[in-house]
Amino acid sequence: MDVVEILDSEELNAAVKAVEILLEKHQLPRKSPTQKTFKEIVLGREFRARDALNVILSSEPAYPGFREVLSSGFVGWALFPDAQPVRHALMTHAVLDHMDDHDLSVGLIDHPLDLHRDMVSRYVLTGVDFLSDIYDPLGGYQAFARIFSLDSLSMHANSEDKSIKTVVRALLYLHHGADRYQQPEFDFAPSLNRATKILADIKKSLGAEAYRTQFVARSLLHDRWSSSKQTLALLYAASTIRVKRKSLLTVMLEGAFSYKSHKQYLDEWVGRGRFVAEHIFQKMENNDLYQTTIRLLDGVEARPFKAAALSPLEETRLTSQFRKRFRQKVN
Structure with a gap:
């Protein structure tokens, strides 16, 4: 078989032309020449989260599958910023889901394979842009051979679960502290140090063993916080959004997030993240958290939300840390 002859054949050129005509006829979105490539956003030395978010939240049309895969990558980055293999695995699963959806839509699951159905699924619905911009740069068939199973992703999430939940709990305390920080000359400002003191008080009350079942040690909290x-704002925001009987954060940690099923929560998620930056981080003495989060969520509209109720023990400890400070009288 002469592959070069087949590639150059009139018959193949006619088939390619026919697919291009189909795409134009049905006005399926194509990749914009000005849009950054998937490789530029995702596969460089760093995950370009701001660029990914621009695509995910944009009202402009994107070629099929682009937002789906980018949103899985963004969720993986939000959960585990330094875990590139996990992020790539989540995106590869999103690629498989995208392609599988179109196999289902043309009936390839219920009918024998034929060229008509395969061409429509692969080159029209899945899309040439998707195959060239995402599927191939991500590794093609080799990526599927190396992919983590969702069980492996859950194991990684389980190893980080308590540190994430400790961070979220600390941010809940800071949310309550920010609510009480109305007059700088009288009130204590929210700070990680105050949150860790509340956790330390709770550890004394619960006992070290019971505390370890829920939270990580102070040093691990600081490690997760700094890395x-x-x-941080996105983790806390996700923990406050209900998806049926779970939080959005739990859905993400279980590897169950998908753009198709959860896109209606994305604006609320990032909007709440912006509110965390403005309401909590902006009041902290160290402005770095605020500036870092605002750069990521620039242009996102803040969506205020109330802090969850605390247990009586937590309320007592929080009051002791964020009580009003009285100005001394001047003689």
């Missing part, structure tokens, strides 16, 4: 500055 996840861009994503």
Whole structure:
């Protein structure tokens, strides 16, 4: 078989032309020549989260599958900023889901394989842009051979679960502290140090063993905090959004997030993240958290929300840390 002859054949050129005519006829969105490529956004030395978010939230049309895969990558980055293999695995699963959806839509699951159905699924619905911009740069068939199973992703999430939940709990305390910080000359400002003191008080009350079942040690909290500055607001915001009987954060940690099923929560998620930056981080003495989060969420509209209720024990400890400070009388 002469592959070069087949590639150059009139018959193949006619088939390619026919697919292009189909795409134009049905006005399926194509990749914009000014849009950054998937490789530029995702596969460089750093995940370009701001660029990914621009595409995910934009009202402009994107070629089929682009937002789906980018949103899975963005969620993976928000959960585990330094875990590139996890991020790539989530995106590869999103690629498989995208392609599988179109196999289903043309009936390839219920009918024997034929060229008509395969061509429509692969080159019209899945799309040439998707195949060239995402599927191939991500690794094609080799990426599927190396992909983590969702069980492996859950194991990674389980290893980080308590540190994430400790960060979220600390941010809940800071949310309550920010609510009480109305007059700078009288009130204590929210700070990580105050949150860790509340957790330390709770540890004394619960006992070290019971505390360890829910939270990580102070040093691990500080490690997670310092290594996840861009994503802290997003973690806390996700924990406050209900998706049926779970939080959006739990859905993400279980590897169950998909753009198709959860896109209606994205604006609320990032909007709440912006509110965390403005309401909590902006009041903290160190302005770095605020600036870092605002750079990521520039242009996003803040969506205020109330802090969840605390247990009586937590309320007592929080009051002791964020009580009003009285100005001394001047003689």
